[in-house]
Amino acid sequence: ADACVLSADTAVIVDGKILGKPVDQADALAMLMALAGREHEVLTAIALTDGQRCETHCVSSRVRFRGISVEEATTYWHSGEPQDKAGGYAIQGLGSVFVAGLNGSYSAVVGLPVCETAQLLAQFGIPCWQHLTAR
Numbered sequence: 001a002d003a004c005v006l007s008a009d010t011a012v013i014v015d016g017k018i019l020g021k022p023v024d025q026a027d028a029l030a031m032l033m034a035l036a037g038r039e040h041e042v043l044t045a046i047a048l049t050d051g052q053r054c055e056t057h058c059v060s061s062r063v064r065f066r067g068i069s070v071e072e073a074t075t076y077w078h079s080g081e082p083q084d085k086a087g088g089y090a091i092q093g094l095g096s097v098f099v100a101g102l103n104g105s106y107s108a109v110v111g112l113p114v115c116e117t118a119q120l121l122a123q124f125g126i127p128c129w130q131h132l133t134a135r
Contacts, residue, residue, distance in 0.1 A: 004050045004124055010111045012087025014040040019087040029073045031088035036068035036098075040087070044108040048120045055120050059113040061104025063091065068098055 012019040014034050022028035045058040081095060082088040089095035091102075092110045107114040118128040 004048055004121075004126065006046065006048050006117070006120075008044060008046045008112050008117075010042060010044040010086045010109070012040060012042050014038070014087075021084055021086060022082060022088045025074075025077050028077050028082045028088040029070065032068055032073040032076070032082075032098075033070070035065045035087065035089070036073075037065060039064040039101075042087070042104070042109045044105075044111060044113055046113060046117055046120060048117075048124060050124055055123055057113075057116045057120060059105050059108040059116055061102065061106075061109050063099060063104075063109060064101035065098045066100040 012031075012035075019031050019034070022031055039062055042061045042063055043058055044061075045056065047054055047056045049055075076082060076089075076094060076098075079094050081090050081093050085095070089098060090110075091099055091106070102109065105113050105115065108116070121128055
């Protein structure tokens with residue numbers, strides 16, 4: 001095939017419930033309060049297809065939040081960052097101040113597991129970085 005399509009999606013899970021993107025401020029605050037002072041799971045699935053075959057992989061990570069006050073969560077909402085993020089936070093942005101620990105893949109929590117994506121690309125004969133090295 002001349003081209004491949006790569007897709008990825010991330011879900012935040014706490015208490016067996018999937019937290020999507022918050023629909024409004026109240027939803028975001030409820031999500032952040034549910035995550036505050038606890039550990040939650042982040043699942044990021046990736047798929048790569050060339051039209052003939054499709055390979056997939058799912059990465060599970062555990063993120064632990066410190067306690068968060070309602071005032072902090074409200075201020076964070078007004079930063080604009082949580083509006084389009086699964087679970088209402090961005091680990092790579094301002095939301096990183098809430099993260100007390102991570103067990104798993106940082107890049108997967110951001111939204112694209114780099115190591116696993118490179119492995120999928122290699123299965124299709126697509127180099128990620130190897131062609132950039134001096135010969």
